[in-house]
Amino acid sequence: MSGLHWESDRRLTAIGRTTLSIAARQAVVDGEASTSTSVLDYGSGRGDDVRGLRGMRFQARGWDPFYAPDEAPQPADVVLLTYVLNVIEDPEERREALQRAWGLTERLLVVTTRLTWDRSKVRGRQYEDGVLTSRRTFQHLFSPAELRAYVEKTTGVRCVSAAPGIVYAFKSDDARLRYLARKIVPHADWLASDDTGSAIAAVVDYTERRGRLPKLEEMPTEMAKLLAHLQPNELQRIVRKSADPQKAEAGVRASTLSTLLFLAVELFNGRGPYSSLPMSLQLDVRAFFTSYKEACMRADRLLLKLRDDTYIRGAMQASKVGKLTPTALYVHRRAVDQMPTVLRLYEHCASIAAGRPPFWSLVKLRHQGRAVSWLDYPEFDTDPHPKLHSSYMVDLTTLKTSFKSYEEAANRPLLHRKHEFLASDDPDAPKYRRLTHSEVRAGLYRNPHLIGTEDGWETELLRCGRELRGHRLVRRKES
Incomplete structure (x- = not known):
C-alpha cells in the first residue's frame, strides 16, 4: 500500500444532506437520470441521494460498505460514484472501486470527487498522494483534467466533463x-x-x-x-x-x-x-x-x-454580442449562442475538457492565449453593479484549471455598463443602457482605475454626490 501504515475511517467522510448532491442533480438536469432509468448510488454514505431520488419517484438503490452493506449492489442504467475515489488512501483500491462501479454500469457512470481548490478547506498534512486530515481520514484531491483522464484510462472510454469535478463515462459512444x-x-x-x-x-x-x-x-x-x-x-x-x-x-x-x-x-x-x-x-x-x-x-x-490568433481576434471584433477588452471578450450567458461559431466552439471545447460550472453569468474568452473563464454574478439581473461571486478558468493549452471565490472578500470586483455584455435586443438592455448614460453624464467614469471594486465605486459615488435606487441614479440626499 505504498508505505501506508494505517487504514482511514472512511465512514467519517459521509455527510448528511437535505438536497441532492451536485452529481445527482447534474444527472437529473441533463436528463441522464429520470423516472424511466434505474439508478445505483455506489458508496451511498448515509443514503440521502437515494431518498431524494425516490422522493422524485426514481428507481434508486444504494450500497455502502458501512451504512448499507447488506444488499449486494446490482447493475443499473446510471451509477453514481459520488465522493468515493477521493477518500480511498490506497491507489490500487481506488482504481478497483472505479472498475467495480464501471462493471455495474449499464449506460452511464457519473464520477464526482473533491477538487484541488478545496485544499484550503481540508485540515491536515500532505501524505502520500493526498491529505491526512485531522480526523484521521484521507482526501486525494483531483484537478478536473486529472479526474477526466483517470476515469478515461480506467474505463477505456472517452469521457465528458459535465461540470467541474463531475465526469460522465458512457457505456456506448452513441449515448455520449x-x-x-x-x-x-x-x-x-x-x-x-x-x-x-x-x-x-x-x-x-x-x-x-x-x-x-x-x-x-x-x-x-x-x-x-x-x-x-x-x-x-x-x-x-x-x-x-x-x-x-x-x-x-x-x-x-x-x-x-x-x-x-x-x-x-x-x-x-x-x-x-x-x-x-x-x-x-x-x-x-x-x-x-x-x-x-x-x-x-x-x-x-x-x-x-482556434489556433489562429488573428482569426480569433477578428471573430471577437466581428461579434455582435459581448464586450471586447484588450485581452478578452466577455459575453453574458443569454447571448453566447449569438457569438460567431468559432467562439462558441472555443467555449464548448473548454467545457468538455474541464466542465462548465453550474452557476455562471458571463463567459470570458481570452484572445491572448487560449483560456476560458466562467464568472458568476448571482445578482446580475437585480443589482445595477453586480459583485463577482466566483471565477472558474480553464487553460486550453495545458488543461490546467483555477477557481477563485470572492464570497468572503471585503472589497469585491463589480461590473459596469451591463448592457455591453448582452445582445442588443435583450429586453433588459435598454434599462441598463439608460443607467450607463446617466452615470457617464454624472462623471462617475472619469477615474476608471478606481471603480472596479466596491470601495472604489462607493468613493466615486460620494465624490459625485450620487446614489443608486435600483437601476436609477439619483442625487444623494444631504445627511
Missing part, C-alpha cells in the same frame, strides 16, 4: 454523442397539437427553425399519429406552401452552423463514423452538406481556426 448533441444543437421544442391542423402548424414551425422537414421518427408520438394519414409528398407540399421562406433560410444557416459546431467538438473529444451520430444530426448532414466527409472537412477547418 446524444449527450453532446443535446448540449450543442438547439433542442427542438414542438408546438402543442391536438388535431391535424395544429400538428401541421407544428411541423411548419419546426421546418422554419431547423431549415428542413422533420422525419416521422423525429416527431412526438401523438403528433406522428395525427399526421399518419398524410402521404409524405402531401405533407411536404403543404409545409412548403405554408413556411416563411426567409425563416426557413435562417433555419438552414443556423442548423448548418450547429452541425459544424457539433462535428468540431466531436473531433476535439474523438470523432466516430456517420452511423454513430444521433438520427437528427444524420438528417442534418444529409440536408445541408454534400456528404459526411465534406461536413467533417469543414468542421476540421473550423477547429484549426
